[in-house]
Amino acid sequence: MSLSETYRETLILRLVEGMTGPEIAARTGMTHGSVRVNLHRGMEQLRAKLNAGPSRVRPEQEKS
């Protein structure tokens, strides 16, 4: 269970390192548009994979 490298790197910078999209673009040299697309598509993939697995991380699910 893994994300494609393109999305994984962008999401790590956003969710782990706490950088914003503009900061990621400045660091990686990608355009703002590319960073934004990678963030959203990577997030969709991550949600799909998390929902498909046995452990769910969605807060509302944990609460329920």
Place this chain on the structure above:
Amino acid sequence: MDTGDNRTENRPPIESNDYLWDRSGEPDPEIQHLEALLERFRHDSPTPAFPEIVPERQWAFFPWRRRLFPALATAAVGIAAIVAVTLLVYRTKPTPSTLAGWNVSGVRGTLRIGQKTIGGKEGTSRLVIGQMLETDSQSRASLQADDTGKIEVDPGTRLRLLSMGSGLKRIALDRGTIHTYIWAPPGQFVVDTPSAVTVDLGCAYTLQVDDSGAGMVRTSLGWVGFKLNGHESFIPAGAACATRPKVGPGTPYFEDASAEFRSALARFDFEDTASRQRARDVVIVLSETRKRDALTLWHLLTRVDDQQRVLVYDRLSQLVPPPAAATKEEILRLDQPMLDLWWNELGFDDISVWRHWERSWAGTATPVREK
């Protein structure tokens, strides 16, 4: 790094209420939860001071470059097209080796073809239409065209190639000496000289032109027609014929004729002598004539006055009787078909070869000179 999908380049500026993008707008609980879970893995040492990375697509910041690229691409395609067309034209342009002309080989010494100096070490060269070939006092060369023949060029010669068509191959000999061996059909190989035109009738011959434009043709095989402005001479193998500017071809003769014969004939042909001297020269020629000199007498029939023509007729009749179909009256009034019949009795080639060429190229023959 792979930049992912870049199709958003033309999208409007990024909206500011996107929490995932820049934490603006309404927070997304799911993303906040992930941030909280993953924060402990955050790199806690200072970020290295990497140099600023140049944005991957600079056109957004330099719009003129977006316009420049298509222009440069168009220019590159245009230049490539020009180069391709130039190469195509260059490769298909006739080169000297493909143009109609004569191969020049056997060069001894140094000669010129056009503006180019040719030496013996350069192998085969090419003389093409419009070019001049000139040998110096020491050089010589051999010209050959597969469908025409071979020409040996002596020292001190200048010639030009005028045409090399399928029906007519023509050169001009301005001065010097050439030896021709022609296998083209009769009438197709022609040499212009300053004082006459030589027409090959299936033969080998030597043609000389001096600096004054005077010429001499000597036939060694077959026969040659020598012509200028209606003056014409037929020179069979073993015979010779001189020509002079503004006069044209003289009377052909065999060179083993007596000296008196040849001197009298040369005065008659080319010196502006009084009619009495001309009459005396004709008498000398007639008195020195052998049977084979019927060649000369046949030509004299059309070159003497009426009184002398009777003398020439009588002497030629003694050497070679006229054809039964021709009367004396017809001959004396220079009936061309009757003259042609008598020519055919002389034992040389059939004159119809010449007449065929004349009809197709130069019109009818006319009686020659009247001084």
